[in-house]
Amino acid sequence: MVPPTKTAKVSRRGPRSRARERAITDVDALGRRQWKKVSGYHRQARLENAFFRYKSIIGDSLCARSRHGRDVEARLACRILNRMTALGRPEPIAISR
Incomplete structure (x- = not known):
């Protein structure tokens, strides 16, 4: 569900949805x-962002012809994205006062 706008009001005439x-x-x-x-x-937004990253980096479609090949191709692509994300994530360091 998309969040309603800040000015959204409940309909007086009857429920639209x-x-x-x-x-x-x-x-x-x-x-x-x-x-x-x-x-x-937030889970929905994260999932949509993951699919956007997948499609923009890997591509819109799979190239393998067989079902097994498509499964392997999708798993490899996900591993690549996860590895790229891990490499770009900063390591937290505690700073003492």
Whole structure:
């Protein structure tokens, strides 16, 4: 579910979408940040970002013809992306005062 806009209001004439109405009331009750955690919105955003990275770096389609070949190709591509992410992630260092 896409988060409702900040100015979204519950419809007076009747529900346009029950999910939208529920999201608006939940955002009002919990707050936008907490609603995103409760609804799993951050997980959805991470997943969409992962697919964007995969498609932009690896490509939109698989090249292998067989089912087994496509499985291997997808696994290798995921390993490559995970390795690239690990190499680019900074190591945290504790600084004492």
